[in-house]
Amino acid sequence: MAVVEFEGKSFCFTGKLAELKRTLAEREVRGRNGFSQKVINKELNYLVLGSIPSSGWKHGNYGNKIVKAKQLIADGAELKIVSEKDFMQGLEKYASNDSGEIDEKLIICRYKALFQNGEIDLNALEDYLELLKETSDSHITATIEEPYIYQDLYNEFTEEDIDNLLLFQCRIVKHFGLEENGQEFVDTIAKGFESIDGLDGDISWSEKKEGTASFAKLLQDIPLKTKLTE
Known part of the structure; x- marks a missing residue:
């Protein structure tokens, strides 16, 4: 995972x-004393790639x-070159200039698992996420992706053959009182x-005040x- 900073x-x-809409993402950058630009040059610090890839990316046919x-x-x-998820984690870590009063905290939990296509019951995983949304009053975003971009552009995986692997990533955010x-x-x-058969990933979490x-x-x-599965 790349660490994304904003100041300057x-x-x-x-x-x-x-x-996020791109205009909103650019506004969040400015709100953290960074700035956005349209061109790629040696002065650029971060190129952020959206999580919805073009079809040609799998075969190395990237845009200009x-x-x-x-x-x-x-x-x-x-x-x-950083992923949209790394960018979002940067937004979590660094507060914007107009962050407001601190009257509660957020627990931000992330889960990530790489698994063989077909070995996980995705319907059971969806059912658990839906149950979690209904019972915990949390904001949940979950994705299933092919990991080729993460290997090729972000150097996250060392597996030689990832053709039949899938990457599950989930972020869960819940409000808590300060104490x-x-x-x-x-x-x-x-x-x-852990209750999902075959799912064996890594969980991490942080408190944000x-x-x-x-x-x-x-x-x-x-x-x-x-x-x-949509």
Whole structure:
């Protein structure tokens, strides 16, 4: 996972973003003292790739922005190609300038698993996510992706053959009082994923206090997603 910072950093976006409209993503960058640009050059710090890939990406047929960024990196530029999920984690970590009062905290939980296509009951996984949404009052976004981009562009996987593998990623966000302990909530989530036959992933979580109000407002613009087989 790439660490995304904002202060004084420049961003360019390509591909279709799954969670934010591009204009909103650019505004969030500016709200954290970064800036956006439309061109790829050696002054660029981050090229953010939308989570909805073009069909040609699987075969290495990337657009001009990605091709140029890869060449600049090969030539020694301090440019990073990062995923939309890394960008979103950066927004979680760094508060915007208009973050508002701190009157609650967020527990942000992430789960990630790589598995063989066909070995997981996706309907059972969807049912658990839907149950979690209904019973925990959480904001949930979940995706199933082919991991080729993560291997080729983000260097996340070392498997030689990923043709039949799928990548499941999920973010769960819940509001808590400032003095409440979120560990029990995280443990419950972990047990739920463990109950899905064949699913063996990694869970991580963090508490967010600074910038809670503005990030909660941002979540209102992001649709909940628990369906994986649509």
